[in-house]
Amino acid sequence: MPRLLLVHTGGTLMMRGGDPAPLAPDVYTQDLLAELPVLKKVADIETRIFSNLDSSDMQPHHWVSLGALVHEALPSYDGVVIVHGTDTMAYTASALAFLLPGLDRPVVMTGAQKPLGDVRTDARSNLVDACHLAVVGPPEVGIVFDSKLLRGCRATKMDAWGMSAFGSPACTPLAELGLGVHFSAHVLPKRAAVSFDARIEERVLAVRTFPGLDPRLLLGAIDAGVRGIVLEAFGAGNIPRLENSLVPVLEKARAMDVAVVIASQCPRGSVDLARYLGGAAASGAGAISAGDMTTEAALTKLMLALGRAESEGRVRTAREAFARSWAGEMG
Numbered sequence: 455m456p457r458l459l460l461v462h463t464g465g466t467l468m469m470r471g472g473d474p475a476p477l478a479p480d481v482y483t484q485d486l487l488a489e490l491p492v493l494k495k496v497a498d499i500e501t502r503i504f505s506n507l508d509s510s511d512m513q514p515h516h517w518v519s520l521g522a523l524v525h526e527a528l529p530s531y532d533g534v535v536i537v538h539g540t541d542t543m544a545y546t547a548s549a550l551a552f553l554l555p556g557l558d559r560p561v562v563m564t565g566a567q568k569p570l571g572d573v574r575t576d577a578r579s580n581l582v583d584a585c586h587l588a589v590v591g592p593p594e595v596g597i598v599f600d601s602k603l604l605r606g607c608r609a610t611k612m613d614a615w616g617m618s619a620f621g622s623p624a625c626t627p628l629a630e631l632g633l634g635v636h637f638s639a640h641v642l643p644k645r646a647a648v649s650f651d652a653r654i655e656e657r658v659l660a661v662r663t664f665p666g667l668d669p670r671l672l673l674g675a676i677d678a679g680v681r682g683i684v685l686e687a688f689g690a691g692n693i694p695r696l697e698n699s700l701v702p703v704l705e706k707a708r709a710m711d712v713a714v715v716i717a718s719q720c721p722r723g724s725v726d727l728a729r730y731l732g733g734a735a736a737s738g739a740g741a742i743s744a745g746d747m748t749t750e751a752a753l754t755k756l757m758l759a760l761g762r763a764e765s766e767g768r769v770r771t772a773r774e775a776f777a778r779s780w781a782g783e784m785g
């Protein structure tokens with residue numbers, strides 16, 4: 455029998471309430487296996503409670519502790535399943551993918567739009583699928599939801615109502631579950647384990663560019679000590695360069711060794727800073743392209759890269775980090 459570790463972090467899957475009281479984390483008394491005994495047919499499963507949070511309360515230090523837990527536990531199991539709220543699952547999945555670059559077995563995250571205790575729920579199928587894929591799936595940090603396995607560092611929450619909560623606009627699913635499981639050719643191969651690096655820089659901002667964004671607000675953030683910014687720019691990576699130009703922000707950032715990464719507001723397509731004057735201006739002022747990465751992946755990668763940077767070497771370290779893929783996060 456394969457051995458799995460099932461780590462509970464919180465989320466709707468084990469919540470109670472709703473209509474009219476808000477859904478809230480339940481006192482975690484139920485054993486997931488008692489609620490869903492069929493899981494025992496999939497694997498020999500050990501459960502561990504890491505936290506019992508609505509994922510909107512997850513913080514970067516939770517990603518790091520969760521990563522350390524998984525890193526330490528993995529050699530004793532065939533795979534790990536992590537139950538997590540959907541709201542920030544893509545951030546945690548991205549952070550875990552970067553914190554665990556040397557995977558040789560699956561780490562599968564899942565959650566649900568409706569609690570396990572509800573009659574109409576997606577929790578049962580998501581959990582069964584996640585456990586199955588933690589046994590037979592690829593050595594990646596994935597998100598299993600609605601009969602699909604997505605690469606965690608490519609996924610984003612797209613739906614707060616429907617059962618298909620996640621999409622992965624720039625990367626087709628790693629696996630689709632129907633009568634059987636169909637795996638894609640682009641799953642990552644096994645990678646040798648590497649030591650765990652817990653360093654992370656939290657003084658980072660993600661800012662959506664919009665018409666009227668006052669550059670003084672970003673200049674103020676640089677004065678206040680921000681170390682890195684993910685700027686969600688328009689289209690192919692364009693920023694305003696005439697009225698309310700953001701170019702002086704990028705120039706000041708470069709002078710202060712603050713890394714600015716340009717992501718796109720468009721879920722599909724890639725940043726191409728050579729295509730328009732707005733992108734060329736950003737590139738000329740030292741901005742780094744996030745390519746086709748999600749904002750979740752760009753932000754967590756920037757936090758981890760800057761955590762490893764020498765002081766005075768932040769922009770260089772970030773540029774090197776975004777020049778190559780760490781876990782299949784860019785195309």
Ligand code: ASP
Binds near residue numbers: 465509540541
């Ligand atoms: N607010 C919940 C959470 O992210 C939503 C969910 O679990 O789907 O924890």
